[in-house]
Each structure stands twice: as structure tokens, then as C-alpha cells.
Amino acid sequence: MTTVIDTIGATSQARTTAKGGGPPSRPEKSGDGAPLYKKREPIYPKLVHGRWRAIKWAMLIATLGVYYILPWLRWNRGPSAPSQAVLVDFTHARFYFFFIQLWPQEIYYFTGLLVVAALALFLVTALFGRLWCGYACPQTVWTDLYIVVERLFEGDRNARMRLDAAPWSVDKAWRKGGKHAVWIVIAAMTGGAWVFYFHDAPTLMRQLFAGTAPMTAYISAAALTFTTYALAGGMREQVCTYMCPWPRIQGAMLDDHSLQVTYRVDRGEPRGAHKKDTSWEGRGDCVDCKQCVVACPMGIDIRDGSQLECINCALCIDACDDIMDKVGRPRGLIAFDTDAAVLAREAGLKPRHQFVRSRTLYYSVTLTLVSGLMLYGLVTRSPVALDVIRDRNPTFVRLSDGEIRNGYTLKLMNRSNDAATYRIGISGLAGARLKAVGVAASGGALNVTLDPDGQRALQVFVTAPLAEDQLQSTPATFTIASPAGVAEKKTVFLSGDEGR
Amino acid sequence: MSAPREKDEHSGVETTGHEWDGIKELDNPLPRWWLWIFYACIAYAIGYWVLMPAWPGLHGYTHGLLHNSARATVAKDLKDLAAQRGAAGARLKSASLEQIEADPKLQSYALSVGQSIFGDNCATCHGQGGTGGKGYPNLRDDVWLWGGKLEDIEHTIRVGVRSGDPNARFSQMPAFGRDGMLPAAQVDDLTEYVTALSHRKADAAAVARAAPIFRDQCSACHGADGKGNQAFGAPNLTDADWLYGSGRAAIHDQIWNGHGGVMPAWGHRFDDATIKALAVYIHVKSGGGQ
Numbered sequence: 195m196t197t198v199i200d201t202i203g204a205t206s207q208a209r210t211t212a213k214g215g216g217p218p219s220r221p222e223k224s225g226d227g228a229p230l231y232k233k234r235e236p237i238y239p240k241l242v243h244g245r246w247r248a249i250k251w252a253m254l255i256a257t258l259g260v261y262y263i264l265p266w267l268r269w270n271r272g273p274s275a276p277s278q279a280v281l282v283d284f285t286h287a288r289f290y291f292f293f294i295q296l297w298p299q300e301i302y303y304f305t306g307l308l309v310v311a312a313l314a315l316f317l318v319t320a321l322f323g324r325l326w327c328g329y330a331c332p333q334t335v336w337t338d339l340y341i342v343v344e345r346l347f348e349g350d351r352n353a354r355m356r357l358d359a360a361p362w363s364v365d366k367a368w369r370k371g372g373k374h375a376v377w378i379v380i381a382a383m384t385g386g387a388w389v390f391y392f393h394d395a396p397t398l399m400r401q402l403f404a405g406t407a408p409m410t411a412y413i414s415a416a417a418l419t420f421t422t423y424a425l426a427g428g429m430r431e432q433v434c435t436y437m438c439p440w441p442r443i444q445g446a447m448l449d450d451h452s453l454q455v456t457y458r459v460d461r462g463e464p465r466g467a468h469k470k471d472t473s474w475e476g477r478g479d480c481v482d483c484k485q486c487v488v489a490c491p492m493g494i495d496i497r498d499g500s501q502l503e504c505i506n507c508a509l510c511i512d513a514c515d516d517i518m519d520k521v522g523r524p525r526g527l528i529a530f531d532t533d534a535a536v537l538a539r540e541a542g543l544k545p546r547h548q549f550v551r552s553r554t555l556y557y558s559v560t561l562t563l564v565s566g567l568m569l570y571g572l573v574t575r576s577p578v579a580l581d582v583i584r585d586r587n588p589t590f591v592r593l594s595d596g597e598i599r600n601g602y603t604l605k606l607m608n609r610s611n612d613a614a615t616y617r618i619g620i621s622g623l624a625g626a627r628l629k630a631v632g633v634a635a636s637g638g639a640l641n642v643t644l645d646p647d648g649q650r651a652l653q654v655f656v657t658a659p660l661a662e663d664q665l666q667s668t669p670a671t672f673t674i675a676s677p678a679g680v681a682e683k684k685t686v687f688l689s690g691d692e693g694r
Numbered sequence: 695m696s697a698p699r700e701k702d703e704h705s706g707v708e709t710t711g712h713e714w715d716g717i718k719e720l721d722n723p724l725p726r727w728w729l730w731i732f733y734a735c736i737a738y739a740i741g742y743w744v745l746m747p748a749w750p751g752l753h754g755y756t757h758g759l760l761h762n763s764a765r766a767t768v769a770k771d772l773k774d775l776a777a778q779r780g781a782a783g784a785r786l787k788s789a790s791l792e793q794i795e796a797d798p799k800l801q802s803y804a805l806s807v808g809q810s811i812f813g814d815n816c817a818t819c820h821g822q823g824g825t826g827g828k829g830y831p832n833l834r835d836d837v838w839l840w841g842g843k844l845e846d847i848e849h850t851i852r853v854g855v856r857s858g859d860p861n862a863r864f865s866q867m868p869a870f871g872r873d874g875m876l877p878a879a880q881v882d883d884l885t886e887y888v889t890a891l892s893h894r895k896a897d898a899a900a901v902a903r904a905a906p907i908f909r910d911q912c913s914a915c916h917g918a919d920g921k922g923n924q925a926f927g928a929p930n931l932t933d934a935d936w937l938y939g940s941g942r943a944a945i946h947d948q949i950w951n952g953h954g955g956v957m958p959a960w961g962h963r964f965d966d967a968t969i970k971a972l973a974v975y976i977h978v979k980s981g982g983g984q
Contacts, residue, residue, distance in 0.1 A: 587823030591834045594933035599835075599981060631978040632795045650798060653805070655981040 234432060236358065237493035239341060240351035240485075244512030253329045254338055262383075265390035271295070272611045274646035282392050288647075294572065295647075297609060299579070306568040313564060317557040319447040321549060322530070323454035327440065328507035333433050336384070336426035337491065340377055347373040351488055377427045378419075385418030431492045434505060441502050448500075451548045455506050456531040457486075457497040460540040465497075468521065479523045486510035486528055496528055577610035580674050580681040590688045598689040599657045606652060606674060608644035614676045615643045618654065622670040623687055626658040656687060666690050786967040791844040794974050801974065808975020811968055815960070824979060828939060829955050834980050837935040841924045842983030848973035854959035855927070862959060865927040870911070871950030880907050885946040891920040891931045892940070 267279035269292055276283065281290040289296040289304075296303055318325055327334060347369045348354045357366055389411045390398060401407035402415075425433050434441060448454065457480075465480035480497070487495045489510050492503045496510045514528040535545030585601035593599055608614050618640040620626050626638075630652050633640050644650055656670070668687040673680065699708045702720055712719040724732075742748060746758040776783065782803045786794065794800050813822060820826050824833040831839060840850050840863050855863040870876040876884070880903075887904035890896035909918065915928035922930035929937060938948045947953075960969060977983050 585823075587821075588825040588834055591825070591832070592934060593835055594837045594930065594935045596934045601834075601979075601981075629981055631982045632798065632801055651802065653978055657981075 234429075235493070237431060237491065238351040238354045238488070239491040239509070240488045240513070241345060242489045242509050242512040242516065244515055246508035246512050250329060250338065250507060250509070254335055257330060257332075257335050258339070262387050265387065265395040269293075272646070274611050276394055278394055280391060281394075284392060295609065295611075297579075297607065299607075300575075303568065303571065306564060306571075309564050310561065310568065313557055313561040316447050317554060317561055319444055320449070320452055320551075320554050320557060322506075323448065323452055324440075324444055324504070324506040327434065327505035331505075333425060333438070334505060334507065336380075336422060337430050339380065340426045340430075341491070343376045343380070344373055347376075374427070377423055381419045381422035381427075382415070384422040385415040385420075388418045389415050431503065434492065435503050447553075449551070449553060450534040450537075451532050451551055453530045453532055453547075454500050455496060455504060455508050455511060455528065456500065456533070456536060457528050458526070458531060458536060458539070459497070459499075460536055462497070462527055474523070479518070479527050481517065481521060483517050485513040485517050489513035500533070575609075576679040576681055577608065578614075578616065578674060578676055578679040578681040579607035579609060580672060580683045581605040581607075582672050582683040582685045584685060584688075590690065592689075593657065597657050597659050598687075599655050600687050602654050602656065602672070602685065604652045604654050604672065604674075605649060606642060606644060607649045608647065610678055611646045612678075613643060613646050613648075614678055615641055616674045616676045617641055618652075619673045619675075620656055620670055621673060623656065623658050623668060626656050626670070626687075629655045629657065658687060660689050783967060786970055791848060791970060791973060791977075794970060795844070795978065801978065804971040804974040805978060807968065807971035808973075811964070811972050812975055816972075819957075824976070829937060829953060831937060832935070833976050835935060836981070836983075837930070837933065838924065838983060839927045839929055839937075842977075842980065844973055844977050844983070846924075847976050847983065848969060850957070851969050851972055851976075852959065852961035855957040856954060857957060857959040859959035859961070863927055863957075865915070865954065867915075867948070867952035867954055869950065869952035872952070876907070876911070880904070881946060881949050884908060884912070884949050885942055888920070888931050888945050888949070889942060892933065 264280050265278065268277050269279040269290070270277055271290070275288075275295065276290065278290065279292050281288075283290065287298045315326055344354070348357050357369065360366055386402065389402075389407075392414075393408075393411065398407055398411060402411065429437075461478060462480035463478040465478050465482045468474070468477070468481045484495075486497065487510075489512070490496065491507065491509065492505060494501060494503045496504065508530065511526075511528045511530070515525040518525050518527055532545075532547065535547065538545040581604070583603040583605070585603065589600075591599045591601075604618065606616060606618075608616075618628065619638065620628060628635060628638060628640050630640055630642075633642055633652065635641075640652075640654070642650065642652060666689055668689075670685055670687045672683045672685060675681075699721075700711065700718075701707070702709055702718065705720060707720045707722055709718045710721045743756070744758065745760045746762055747755055748758060749756045782800070785800055786804060786807070789797070789800060794804050812820075812824070816824075819830045820833055821830070826832040831837075836842070838846065840846060840855070850863055853859045853861045853863060856865075868875055870884075871878065871881045883900040883904035884907055886896040886900035887908050890901045908920075912920075915926050916922050916931055917928075920931040922928045929935075934940075936944065938944055938953055960972075964972070
């Protein structure tokens with residue numbers, strides 16, 4: 195957990211919130227009689243220009259672009275599989291991602307993907323702070339988009355504040371109405387795009403408008419439309435502060451050497467208004483213009499130190515740099531910096547950035563390990579899969595000549611997009627013969643043809659002559675083989691005294 | 695009640711005047727929430743009487759405005775089920791038993807149908823796993839009293855065994871001992887003979903004595919070599935499978951008493967498609983009959 199930087203010469207705005215200790219805006223009077231609900235205080239973030247804002251615009255376009263375009267990309271898999279590049283096909287229980295095609299039994303790849311995503315998030319956060327929150331999280335992206343619309347209809351910060359304070363008029367009504375109308379259209383497009391990931395997009399698009407789409411599509415789209423409108427339009431920073439668990443977890447990832455949006459308290463204090471052409475001697479660079487505060491979409495003052503609400507979007511850096519240029523001081527009073535660097539400069543030392551730390555090392559190693567494992571799994575993934583379910587009733591049958599027969603249900607899976615013929619055999623059992631009713635046998639093995647991307651459950655009988663001293667449970671292995679690959683499954687062959 | 699009621703000093707609540715061993719019953723009102731739920735139940739009950747079948751009469755009952763009927767719902771569900779099975783059900787009806795077995799999809803469908811029918815009707819005697827028990831044939835092995843081909847199995851299901859159906863499979867093992875057809879000593883000798891037939895150690899002298907008795911009394915059905923005959927449902931006495939047990943006591947008991955089980959004729963109860971599915975199920979699960 196990072197240290198909280200005490201603001202030197204604190205102003206009346208100084209906050210006494212402890213880091214990570216719940217929402218700092220909790221009512222003073224906690225406990226008896228304090229309301230559980232805190233009314234939202236509206237925040238009017240001011241538009242800034244600069245490097246970080248430009249990156250944020252780029253990320254907005256890139257992430258939204260991916261979200262809207264991805265389901266429309268095509269990928270040829272032959273006639274037996276859908277041609278949508280990214281598709282979660284619940285109806286046929288398949289997941290398609292470009293060249294990857296997964297069955298429900300391979301759910302562990304999704305687990306692995308989630309683990310990789312979590313570790314990547316840990317690593318990035320430990321190195322550079324909450325970049326995910328500031329630039330890539332859907333909540334941030336859609337809120338940013340909604341603020342663009344808001345600014346289009348109601349103007350920038352001051353105009354919006356005036357409009358909200360003004361009594362109702364025709365002008366106010368159409369501005370507010372127009373904003374909400376566009377918001378709802380964006381929300382509907384967001385919800386509408388979501389369902390395309392679960393059905394063939396062009397078909398579903400026609401169905402959606404013709405009113406013939408599945409009810410689940412309409413319900414999902416409506417639910418996401420509602421959440422987009424409510425979360426990006428109305429709740430905004432409250433989602434991050436109160437609903438999201440990540441701000442609470444981040445404390446465990448950050449340390450003194452993590453880069454974060456930082457107010458360089460060593461350079462800024464003591465702060466205060468500065469008259470033109472007067473000396474900068476004996477005072478800090480912060481002119482207390484509050485531009486960092488008005489630019490903040492979370493409604494906080496970065497000069498209070500790193501805090502729970504800060505999403506690391508760096509818009510305050512752009513705002514401050516602009517002011518520093520105007521007053522003729524060097525940029526970077528607020529910058530991506532570490533707590534350790536600030537402390538070093540305060541002590542008159544040269545700050546050192548330490549990217550290789552035990553924490554980042556652990557994260558990198560586990561990330562490489564899990565990604566490597568996933569990659570190995572995907573590369574060596576067999577298009578042939580086999581499950582063996584032993585018949586439990588009866589466990590075995592004694593035939594009229596004294597031989598023992600066991601029944602098994604074999605689930606054969608052909609995960610390729612071509613039809614394939616499999617040769618089923620059993621090993622480890624002397625003199626064993628395979629039989630399945632309705633299936634051709636040759637040389638002690640069975641030959642079964644499966645459809646492309648198909649599966650079949652086959653009742654297979656294994657008959658073996660057992661010597662008197664044979665164990666009651668004999669290990670055996672089923673093998674299925676085709677030119678595309680081989681799959682094996684261990685099982686046991688049971689016998690006993692029953693029926694003798 | 696004119697007299698003012700007594701109030702409990704401690705709680706200030708009126709008492710009912712009832713007293714047991716100095717303990718007085720307080721007259722607390724019913725909890726408000728309870729009362730409201732009670733009223734709501736009354737309102738619900740009245741609504742239920744009007745809408746749903748409720749009151750019995752002398753000739754029938756009140757049907758209710760919604761005309762709800764559990765029987766009609768079941769009938770509709772069954773009809774829907776038949777419609778849902780549609781094509782596969784129709785194919786089951788039109789295809790031959792061999793065709794059903796050779797087509798993977800149709801076989802799989804027949805197995806599902808067969809399994810549920812078997813579980814509901816056959817498992818009572820033959821067991822859920824089809825392995826039977828003493829007196830109830832094992833349907834999972836390669837021994838078939840009345841034939842293990844698809845057609846044989848289908849016919850047995852349809853007409854039953856000693857079922858009273860005019861076409862039923864019928865055979866009668868005589869009770870040689872109980873009915874006094876053979877003296878006890880000869881039944882003992884026959885027991886040794888049958889034991890020897892299935893390749894087990896037996897008293898050689900008794901076997902020799904029994905050989906002519908077996909030829910005269912048993913070989914007509916079981917064959918001169920004791921291998922049985924599926925045409926009469928006569929079991930093979932030389933293999934390892936015994937319907938009424940393999941020990942000497944069990945063999946002696948069977949010769950003495952001549953047990954014979956009964957299987958109902960299912961042709962009267964099931965339609966063709968169901969019987970076909972059942973025959974395929976039993977045939978496949980037995981590893982292809984014999």
C-alpha cells in the first residue's frame with residue numbers, strides 16, 4: 195500500500211481520508227442516524243487538451259472500434275461451422291475465436307484466459323498504476339463518450355453548471371432532451387452490438403429489426419441498453435467508487451515504486467496565488483488555480499495524494515501542464531511519478547525508478563508461466579477426444595462359456611471440421627475383443643466415422659477370457675486413432691465371483 | 695361483558711380471566727402481519743373458488759371460470775411430446791429392426807426410448823441393469839431361452855411367456871419329484887448327471903445310472919447332448935448360465951419342482967414403435983444377442 199502524501203500547508207480542502215479505507219466522502223457522522231445513501235454531487239469535468247487527452251481519445255476510438263466491428267469479421271471454417279470470426283455459440287455449445295474453436299469440455303481455456311487477464315492487470319498496475327481504469331475499462335470509455343455528447347448539447351463545464359442552475363426553459367428542455375435521446379441511442383447500439391457476439395451477426399441484425407430474433411436477444415440487448423444508460427449517463431464515477439471492487443484491491447498491487455498520476459508535492463508546496471513578474475523564490479510552483487480539480491472526471495483533488503477514487507486518467511496532468519506553460523514554469527508539476535521519487539527529491543536525492551521489483555518479478559513469471567501453459571495447450575490440442583464411461587449396472591456379465599464381458603459408453607469427439615474415421619482399440623487386456631452393435635469390426639478393432647465437428651456416444655462391449663487367478667480389476671486403455679490424431683483413456687475391466 | 699376486565703400489572707395487558715396455578719392468560723391481540731396474511735388467504739381462497747375447480751357436487755363439481763383440468767393438461771403434454779418426437783417416432787414405426795440398429799441416429803433414439811420403457815416396465819423383474827435374478831433371465835449375457843435375434847426378442851416382448859396370450863411362448867418343465875413322476879433316488883442321480891453336463895465333478899456311478907433316465911425323460915426338450923432348444927425355451931444345461939441356480943441343491947430343486955416363470959404379453963399395452971425400440975434396446979445392451 196502506498197503512503198499518503200501529507201499536503202504541506204494544507205488548505206481548507208485538505209482531506210483526512212486514509213488510503214483504501216472506504217469512500218472518503220462518507221458522512222462525518224457515521225453510525226447512529228447517518229444515512230446509508232449518499233446523494234451524488236454532480237461533477238462537471240472540464241475539457242482539457244494535451245498528450246494524455248489525445249491518448250484517451252485514441253483509446254476510446256480503438257476500444258469502441260473493436261467492440262462494434264469484431265462480431266462482423268468473417269472467418270472461413272468450411273461448410274460445417276459458422277463463418278463468424280468471434281462467436282459464442284450457446285445453441286451448438288461452441289466457442290469460435292478466429293482459428294481457435296473450443297468445446298464446452300475445454301472450459302479450462304477460459305479459466306486460463308481469466309487468470310492471464312488478472313495477472314496482466316496486476317503487472318500493469320504494479321508498474322504504471324491503474325491504466326486499465328483510466329483508459330480501457332468500458333465504464334471509463336462509455337462515460338467519456340457520454341460526456342462528449344453532454345458537451346455537444348450543453349457546452350463545457352461552466353455552461354453546464356449554469357444550465358443546471360437555471361430554471362426550466364425551452365432552451366434547457368431541448369438541450370437536456372437531446373442529450374438523453376442521443377445517450378439512449380448510444381446505449382441501444384451498445385446493447386444491440388453485444389448480442390451479435392452470440393449469434394450470426396448479419397442474420398441477427400435482420401431478425402432484430404423484423405421482430406423475429408430470439409427473446410433472449412431482445413432481453414439481453416434491453417438489459418445492456420439500460421445498464422449502459424444508467425452507468426455511463428447517471429452514475430459514472432459512483433460505479434468506480436462504490437460498485438467496483440478493483441479500487442479496493444489495487445492497494446495490494448501498488449507500492450512506493452509504482453508509477454501513478456502524482457502531484458509532485460516537493461515542487462508544488464507551499465502553494466498559493468502568484469502575481470505576474472514576482473519572484474518564485476521561497477514558494478512552490480502550484481498557483482492553486484484548481485484546474486486539476488475541475489478537469490477531474492472523478493471529482494477529486496489530486497494534490498491530496500494518491501487516493502481510492504483516482505482512475506489514473508492523467509487529465510489533470512494535461513490541465514496542469516497548460517497552466518505551467520502559461521505561468522512560465524516547467525511542465526510536470528503533476529506527472530506519472532512514484533511516491534519513492536517524490537520522497538527522494540524531498541530529501542535532496544536523485545530519484546531512481548525501479549521497475550524490477552520482487553512484486554513485478556512474481557507477476558511477470560506467473561504471467562509467462564500461465565500464458566506459456568495456455569499456448570502449449572492450444573498448440574498441442576488434439577482434434578480427437580475420447581471419454582469413457584464404464585457401465586455401472588451391470589458392472590460385468592459372465593457369458594455362457596465363462597468369459598467376462600464389460601460394457602462401456604464411449605463418447606467420441608471429432609473437433610476438426612472434416613469428417614474422420616476412427617479406429618477404436620483396447621490395450622492392456624490379453625485376448626480382449628471389442629464389439630459394438632451396428633458398427634463394423636476388423637482385426638479386434640472397431641471403425642467409426644464421425645461427422646465434421648461431430649460427436650457420438652457408442653455402447654461398446656469388451657469380452658476377455660479371464661484366468662482363475664486374474665485380478666478382479668484389470669487396468670486397460672481405450673485408444674482411438676485417425677490420421678488427424680490419437681486419443682487415449684484409461685479405464686478398468688472388472689470381473690468377480692458373481693454368477694459363477 | 696359489562697364488568698371491566700382485569701389488567702395484568704406487569705405488562706398492562708387485559709387478561710382473559712383464565713387462570714392455571716396462578717398463571718393468568720393475557721389477551722394479547724393477534725400480530726398485525728399475521729392478521730393481514732389471514733385476510734389475504736381468505737381473499738385468495740374466494741378468488742380460487744371462482745376461477746378453479748373447487749366444490750364437489752352430487753353430479754360432478756364446479757369447473758371454475760378458467761376451466762383448468764390437470765387431466766387435460768397431461769393429455770395435451772403427451773400429444774405435444776408425440777409431435778415433438780415426430781419424424782424420429784415415425785421412422786421408428788416405418789423402419790425395420792435391422793435398419794434401426796444400423797442407423798447411428800435412429801439407434802441412439804431407440805435406445806433412449808427403450809431405456810425409459812425398460813425402466814418403467816421391465817426392470818421390476820429383470821432389474822434396472824437387465825441382469826435379472828433367480829428365475830428372471832439375465833438380458834445382458836449371451837444366453838437366450840427363446841432366441842436372441844432381434845425378431846425373437848421382439849416376438850417374446852409382444853406375446854410374453856406363459857402369459858395366457860394365445861400365441862404366447864410356452865413350455866412346461868415337469869415337476870418330476872413333486873408329481874411323483876420319478877422316484878427320489880432317480881432325481882438325485884439326475885442332479886449328478888446335470889452337474890456333470892456342465893463340466894463339473896460328479897459321482898460317476900450316479901451319472902451312469904442317470905444316463906438312460908435323461909435320455910427318456912429330458913432329451914426330448916433339452917436334447918441328447920443337453921444343449922437345450924430355443925424352440926421350446928429349453929435351457930442349455932452344458933453352459934455356465936443357470937436360471938434357477940447352479941449348485942446341486944438348486945438343480946435338484948428344479949428337477950423336483952419344475953419352476954417356470956411368467957412374462958406378460960406387452961403387445962396389448964405398447965404400440966409397434968415402442969416395442970421395436972424396446973427390442974433394439976435389449977438387443978444392443980446384450981451385445982447383439984445370440
